[in-house]
Amino acid sequence: MPVVFIPHGGGPWPFVDTGFPPEDVDDLKRYLQSVPAVAPRRPRALLVISAHWEAGVPSVMTSPHPPMLYDYYGFPPESYRITWPAPGEPGLARQVARHLRESGFETSEDSTRGYDHGTFVPLKVAYPAADIPIVQLSLIEGLDPARHLALGRALAPLRDADVFIIGSGMTFHNLRIFRDPRAAPVAEAFDAWLRGAMALDPAARADALTRWAAAPAARLAHPREEHLIPLMVATGAAGGDAARLAYNNTFAGLRLSAFHFGEA
Numbered sequence: 178m179p180v181v182f183i184p185h186g187g188g189p190w191p192f193v194d195t196g197f198p199p200e201d202v203d204d205l206k207r208y209l210q211s212v213p214a215v216a217p218r219r220p221r222a223l224l225v226i227s228a229h230w231e232a233g234v235p236s237v238m239t240s241p242h243p244p245m246l247y248d249y250y251g252f253p254p255e256s257y258r259i260t261w262p263a264p265g266e267p268g269l270a271r272q273v274a275r276h277l278r279e280s281g282f283e284t285s286e287d288s289t290r291g292y293d294h295g296t297f298v299p300l301k302v303a304y305p306a307a308d309i310p311i312v313q314l315s316l317i318e319g320l321d322p323a324r325h326l327a328l329g330r331a332l333a334p335l336r337d338a339d340v341f342i343i344g345s346g347m348t349f350h351n352l353r354i355f356r357d358p359r360a361a362p363v364a365e366a367f368d369a370w371l372r373g374a375m376a377l378d379p380a381a382r383a384d385a386l387t388r389w390a391a392a393p394a395a396r397l398a399h400p401r402e403e404h405l406i407p408l409m410v411a412t413g414a415a416g417g418d419a420a421r422l423a424y425n426n427t428f429a430g431l432r433l434s435a436f437h438f439g440e441a
Contacts (some may be wrong), residue, residue, distance in 0.1 A: 181437045184347050185227075207427055210302060217441050221310070224332065229401065232315040233294050235285075235328060237285075237315055238314075243292050261292065261307050269310065275333060282328065314410075321404050326413040330414065332410070332413070344408055346404040348433050349363070363398050366394040371392070372425070386409055408436070411436070421438060
């Protein structure tokens, strides 16, 4: 299976009027709707690493029927009635934990956590039938990029078991300047650097990502890097596969990118 890193947008943007430009909404929806076609066949399951879950050690969601976790605020009431009843996959959760332990990671399980909006928002667009099992895996508190690259490498064998690995985040995430016109050049500068870094050979790419905070406008684009770290996990899982820039557009005037690895 290939590996992808996708931008999940802002809040429940595809399903309620959030005030984002309609053309931006339509472009990102079209991209997300294309993601299932990246897999050469129907996956056994999706393993999602969302920017919206951090734990002290990598934690896997083990519920066979995960609930919804509406982890956003300030949106219309219908935003909190969105449903997406994709099943969990406890067997895969155990397999994920085993691979991580074999690579030296402590792990934990979470039997009650629901799908956060970094998972259910983009995947409700990509997989509206909600008929493919999903396991969510947390980030590790501290957000160390090298550790998350290693986390991804530990997950790589799952690709041979028909598991489609999806990192869900954003290449720009600074809510303090989100609607400030000065944010656009920040997003452009950092995204340009990131596109260049992702085009490097795998070893140089990993090295650049570990030093992302030294990139142009890095800390303005990501005052806190939780939305960038899922890219490190996806890149680690990609191994030696080249990265393809699969989406590069503006959303609310801010440059965003998606990257795919290992496509046929």
